[in-house]
Amino acid sequence: MILSDRLLMGPGPSNPYPEVTAALGEPVIGHLDPEFLALLDETNERLRTVWQTDNSLTFPISATGSAGMEAAFVNFIRPGDPVVVGVNGVFGGRMCDVASRAGADVIRVDEEWGRAIDPQRLLEAHSNPAMIAVVHAETSTGVRNDVAPLGDAKGDALLLVDCVTSLGGIPVLIDDWNVDIAYSGTQKCLGVPPGLSPITVGDRAMEHLVPTPQSWYLDLNMIKEYVIGEGARAYHHTAPISMLYALHAGLEVVLTEGLEETWDRHRICGEALHTGLPELGFQLWAQEGHRLPELTTVTLPEGLDDVQGRQLLLERYGIEVGGGLGPVAGKVWRIGCMGHTARLDNVERLLNALEQLTNESR
Numbered sequence: 001m002i003l004s005d006r007l008l009m010g011p012g013p014s015n016p017y018p019e020v021t022a023a024l025g026e027p028v029i030g031h032l033d034p035e036f037l038a039l040l041d042e043t044n045e046r047l048r049t050v051w052q053t054d055n056s057l058t059f060p061i062s063a064t065g066s067a068g069m070e071a072a073f074v075n076f077i078r079p080g081d082p083v084v085v086g087v088n089g090v091f092g093g094r095m096c097d098v099a100s101r102a103g104a105d106v107i108r109v110d111e112e113w114g115r116a117i118d119p120q121r122l123l124e125a126h127s128n129p130a131m132i133a134v135v136h137a138e139t140s141t142g143v144r145n146d147v148a149p150l151g152d153a154k155g156d157a158l159l160l161v162d163c164v165t166s167l168g169g170i171p172v173l174i175d176d177w178n179v180d181i182a183y184s185g186t187q188k189c190l191g192v193p194p195g196l197s198p199i200t201v202g203d204r205a206m207e208h209l210v211p212t213p214q215s216w217y218l219d220l221n222m223i224k225e226y227v228i229g230e231g232a233r234a235y236h237h238t239a240p241i242s243m244l245y246a247l248h249a250g251l252e253v254v255l256t257e258g259l260e261e262t263w264d265r266h267r268i269c270g271e272a273l274h275t276g277l278p279e280l281g282f283q284l285w286a287q288e289g290h291r292l293p294e295l296t297t298v299t300l301p302e303g304l305d306d307v308q309g310r311q312l313l314l315e316r317y318g319i320e321v322g323g324g325l326g327p328v329a330g331k332v333w334r335i336g337c338m339g340h341t342a343r344l345d346n347v348e349r350l351l352n353a354l355e356q357l358t359n360e361s362r
């Protein structure tokens with residue numbers, strides 16, 4: 001049994017809300033029990049509010065965020081379909097890989113890591129793409145990519161957005177932005193452990209649903225009969241009951257606080273980090289105007305060692321932060337402030353610890 005009491009300020013997972021931890025211990029009932037199906041329906045309704053959508057096919061896939069990514073491609077892409085993918089970090093790159101395995105003709109639009117992708121470049125990358133795909137909040141860089149301009153000008157293309165690190169932390173307006181398909185994960189700003197991938201699919205995307213996708217487990221034609229079916233729900237797989245209790249509870253916390261208030265809490269913590277870290281000699285790395293409040297990337301002050309610094313934070317102060325990936329491995333830290341973790345006293349605890357560490361490393 002792992003019984004550590006860490007403050008999780010890495011790129012994810014965040015600390016779960018206490019109500020979520022309590023829900024995980026509730027007695028397990030059957031996944032076709034009417035009471036459980038009612039809880040699932042209520043969870044989906046709560047997800048619609050958090051996604052800001054009326055999409056009927058809105059539910060948590062029974063696997064982590066990557067399953068949402070895979071489901072979004074295998075269910076809507078046919079071999080040879082031109083798919084434009086924005087890449088300014090690890091997860092855009094992963095989208096290219098998943099799309100090409102689904103048979104897409106991937107048109108990759110690269111941007112320097114740490115900078116946001118100009119939506120116009122995505123819109124102009126192909127004359128008639130089947131899909132335009134982008135990561136809203138790039139967890140590897142702390143950059144927010146703009147989505148609304150893509151929805152305004154996408155034409156006939158389906159717009160797919162990865163919201164793993166944005167849902168519940170910053171505004172995600174699926175219907176207003178004309179997003180056709182979006183997926184997320186539970187472990188970041190929703191304050192629930194990893195294990196589910198909320199997904200939402202609009203009616204226009206449903207018209208493009210592949211009848212027999214190459215994945216059986218992620219086939220939305222079948223899953224939808226279980227998750228949103230009318231009357232008797234068809235068995236597709238055994239739902240992870242306890243994780244669904246947890247998500248149901250996490251969404252209740254978010255909606256009781258208020259979605260806007262939750263976004264504000266993340267924004268205020270982000271601003272406190274963006275002010276406090278440079279005062280200690282850290283430099284904000286992500287492009288100004290596109291910095292995520294829930295994930296701050298910084299370069300380190302002179303004298304502070306990447307690996308040793310993170311190890312000391314963990315061992316001495318019980319605080320986890322993340323290291324850099326890809327071209328900035330060893331050069332930046334990724335500091336998460338998401339979900340239940342996103343509170344000013346946690347920001348203060350981190351800044352105090354960093355002040356001691358930076359003083360010692362001088």
Ligand code: PLP
Binds near residue numbers: 067135140194
């Ligand atoms: N997309 C983004 C932006 C992510 O940050 C992550 C995970 O951190 C994923 C996809 C993959 O999600 P998971 O690790 O839950 O499978």
